[in-house]
Amino acid sequence: MKYKCSNYITASDIINEDAGQEDKKRLILSTRSGKNIVIKEAAYQDLVHSRLENFDESTMAYFIASSMVVPENEKEFQFVIQENEANNINTLGMVIHTSANCQLGCSYCGQQHSKKNIPQDVKQRIFTYITNKLKTGKFKFVFVTWHGGEPLMSLSDLRLMSKEIIKICQEFNVAYLSKMITNGLSLKPSIFNELFHELKIIDFQITIDGPKEFHDNRRFTKEGQLGTFDIILKNILGICASPTYPVYERPIGIRINIDKTNGSYIPGFIDLLAENKLHDKIQINFRPVENYVNNKFKDSNGFSKEEYAQVEIDLLLHTLKAGFSVDSVLPERKYDACMAVLKDHIALDIFGNVFPCYNFAYTKHLLEQENKIGNLLFDEETFNNDVPLRKWYSTLETEREECFRCNMLPVCGGYCPLKWMEGEIACPSYRYNISERLVLNYLFNKTDIKELLNQH
Structure with missing residues (x-):
């Protein structure tokens, strides 16, 4: 069989410029497999120009196994999309709001909060919806994200609903997984223990x-x-000091939203977390502040994509030097862009409205009506699951040439369909700093990287 270099590889700059020409090296990442290697520059040039006859049998076997080379006639985009669709067929995903209220009035928030919690009829319809889905025998997992507003503003509803959904999953012998997005204000240690352990x-x-x-x-x-x-x-x-806290599982993740007003002060915050010896107990991830619906906070305070990518690299380096594990230095293979493209994943507000994306709740978004799937208070036969966000993969191929041809597609899937539809460039930061990320990963995880030093 004839092979060619995959479209889905990316590389660092040369990492040892002072070396002689024959000893210069690069780092390569296959975004299809997540495998990364060190390779001499001459071998890298042979690879990317598909001069594969210059490699020995064992090296070719590695390239094939890691999807760095692929069959010559393979249509890689279609192959990646088919892999994505095949990997998401067993999970029923739901973002559930227990409250439309929140204690905070964050400067960049786009939600319009109200002092309302989820009513009984919507709760019951959620239980019925899950039961009917599991009756089909199609699903092996139910994954719930508790969101809001602030989900802990209605802890009693969250307790009741969690117990009932767990009971339903047990009845059908289906695994139940859940996470929570919370401002942390009401997350006392006793409440955390209940949420995590019970x-x-x-x-x-x-x-x-x-x-x-x-x-x-x-x-x-x-x-x-x-x-x-x-x-x-x-x-x-x-929470982290509790003797029952699951050390090394690191269930607490700290998200830091970054813009020009706070970016230069984040290293001091990382140092504070280090002083409190949280290294093996939390995860840290960084995100740029984005415009949220009608809130244009980013327009006056936000970084450009390229600016943020450099700020992020500096913060990743500082975080790793401080001894923390970060969310991921290298992007991993991602089998969806987000929940919006998955027909068995829905977001629900407290009124029973069903959306493909949780960003629509309480926002009066301009794209809300055309992307609204339905309402749980009505029969599922009335739902329209063929909304624009659900057609993302066909949109990628026909309308988003920059995504269709991008070597980062397997690790981002197009990243944020809603942002693209809003007219923004929705690429993730790692598109702009992948070379530096490869170097960081090499410096902090050398033993995990295969070195192909025997070429040429």
Whole structure:
């Protein structure tokens, strides 16, 4: 069989410029398989120009196994999309809101909160929906993300619903997994223990936007009271100090939203987390502040894609040097762009409205009506699951040439269909700093990388 170099590889710059010409090396990542290697420059040039006859049998076997080379007649885009669709058929995914309310009035939030919790009829229809889906025998997993507003604003509903969904999953012998996106203000250690150990919520995303003075000026209560930083950090420290905290599973993830107003102060916050010895207990991930529906916070405060990519590399380096594990230095193979493209994944607000994306809840988004699937209070036969966001993969091939031809597609899937539809460039940061990420990964994980040093 004849082979060619895959379209889905990316490389660092030369990592040893001072070496002689024959000893110069690069780092290569296959975005299809996640495999990464060190390779001499001459061998790299042979690979990317498909001069594969220059490689020995064992090296070719590695290239084939890692999808760095593929059959000459393979249509890689179609192959990747087929893999994506095949890997998401066994999971029923739901984003569920228990409350439309939130204590905070964050400067970049686009939601319009109200003091309302999920009513009984919507809860019951959720249970019926899950039961009917599991009756089909199609699903092996149910994955619930508890979202809001702030999900802990209606803890009693969350308790009841978690227990009932767990019971339904047990009845059908289906695995139940769940996570929570929370501001952390009400996440006391006792509540965390209940949620984790009894209600099977195994992943908690908590946003802290840097040191106290910056977090408190961005993520403040609606009444204008500051001081949320101290409360949230105290909660996290108390949770992590508990003898029942699952050390090394790191269920607490701290998300840091970054823009020009706080970016240069994040290293100090990382140092504070290190001083509190949270290295093996939490995960850290960085995200750029984005425009959220009608809130154009990013327009005056946000970084460009290229600017943020450089800021992020500096922060990743600082975080790794401080001894923390980060979400992922190298992007991993991703079998969907997001929940919006998966027909068995839905987002529900407290009113029973069904969307393909959780960003529509309480926002009056301009694209909401054309992407609304239906409402759980009506029969599922009335649902329209053929909304524009669900057609993303066909859109990639026919309308998004920049994605169709991009070597990062297997690790991002197009990243955010909604942002593209809003007219923004929706590429992830790693498109702009993948070379530096490869070097960081090499420096901190050398033993995991295969070195092909015998070529030429």
